[in-house]
Amino acid sequence: MESSFEIRTRTVFDQYQRDQENDPHIFDRLVSLIEEEYFGLAAGSFRGLDVLDAGCGSNANASYAFLEKGAHSVVSLELGNDWMDCARKRLSRFGPRSQLVAGSVLDLPFDEKRFDFVHCAGVLPHTSDPKTGFEELARVTRPGGSFFLTIMGTANGxxxxxxxxxxxxxxxxxxxxxxxxxxxxxxxxxxxxxxxxxxxxxxxxxxxxxxxxxxxxxxxxxxxxxxxxxxAPTYHEFSFTEEQIRDWFVECGFDNIRRISRYTRNFHNLRRFLAPMYRHYDHPLARFWFGDGCIQMIGNKPST
Known part of the structure; x- marks a missing residue:
């Protein structure tokens, strides 16, 4: 189902994701973003889980983090096959616990209720139909599992x-x-x-x-x-609001829906002075500069 502009986007991202892979500081910073406390989970909660990292990127840094934290299995999904050589550099050490899959978030090649934790960061704005992608990610989340999404908010800053x-x-x-x-x-x-x-x-x-x-x-x-x-060919459209994404979670049957934020550490550049606004996205100064900012939201699918 992927369109030509999604494929073009993948090509653009591939190059600088490979650059990130080759820079130990950048890769380690990205890996550090995956921590149980941030998602509102107890320490060690990823142990034994089946995880989907949807739109994992060529270096699959989040997949690496989930595996390091003891996930039973991590499926790393991305368009096409050209990214897999890069991802294998880091993930091959985890053996069969790591699986690389070519596919689109718009038509996930998985059965319903397949994963305990679904992670999708910054992917949906680069698809032709973000709502369909969201529904697909919700479909493969197991009852009792969690779905985490990052999406850029409305460009009003x-x-x-x-x-x-x-x-x-x-x-x-x-x-x-x-x-x-x-x-x-x-x-x-x-x-x-x-x-x-x-x-x-x-x-x-x-x-x-x-x-x-x-x-x-x-x-x-x-x-x-x-x-x-x-x-990136689709970054021109910042058109998502917190209320809209919360409604998507509700429509797909999730509860305990919450927007989360963090103080992003380990920047060695100008962004370390922006980090307080990433954490306190609702502060007037943050609203002035970033508007709705980067919406990071997680919800739980009730057990049946």
Whole structure:
């Protein structure tokens, strides 16, 4: 059921997910996002569970985390087969507990009530029919199991309004598109060196260490995020609200539905100064910059 733009999106994501795989700091940071406490579960709750990591990405970092935490099995699902060589680099150590499956969230190749925990982070906005994808993920969640979803909210904050404008520029301006495509730690270090050298030719540092601090705000991890926001073919549509996603959970029979947030740690760049707003998404400052923000919601399917 996947469309051509979902396939194009997969191609875009593949490259920088491979970049993440090759950077130990980035990969470890992503793995650290999977923790029982964050999902409202007791320590050790993933032990013995059958987990679906839907839209796992080429490096399957969440799958790796679930397996490390003792899941009985983890099915890592992604479009096509081209990503599997990258995922196997990390997951092969877990043997038959790890299974790689080619498939779409719009038509999951699994029986109903197959998984104890379903994880789908940042995938549905890149599909032609997010509601169908949600219903499919709900279908394969077992009674007594949990379904966790991450989806971008409505673009009613300053940052996302800017992103949408620059995404349009990326699509239509060849010079800007080339600059974004070539944006990485190396090219940025060259630009920053020029900027700071030019500044130092005119005046000394105002505060000791200010140049080193400025350099610390930028790294490859940051540029992976920036390229993600501009290059992915479907990021132009931030159109989901917390109320809407909560209604989807209710319609699919879930209860104990809750929006969750975290203070995202271990950034070595500018985003460490944004982390308080990720945690406190409802603070007026966070609302100003991010609007509805990144909606992360989990629900439980009642036991029958």
């Amino acid at each position: 300053v940052i996302y309004r800017c992103i949408n404008h620059l995404r349009e520029l990326y699509q239509n301006d060849e010079q800007f598109r080339s600059a974004i495509d070539n944006l990485n730690g190396s090219t940025t270090r060259e630009a920053i060196d020029w900027l700071l050298n030019a500044k130092e030719n005119e005046e000394e540092e105002y505060m000791p260490g200010e140049n080193a601090f400025f350099r610390s705000l930028f790294d490859d991890d940051l540029f992976v995020t920036i390229r993600d926001r501009f290059q």
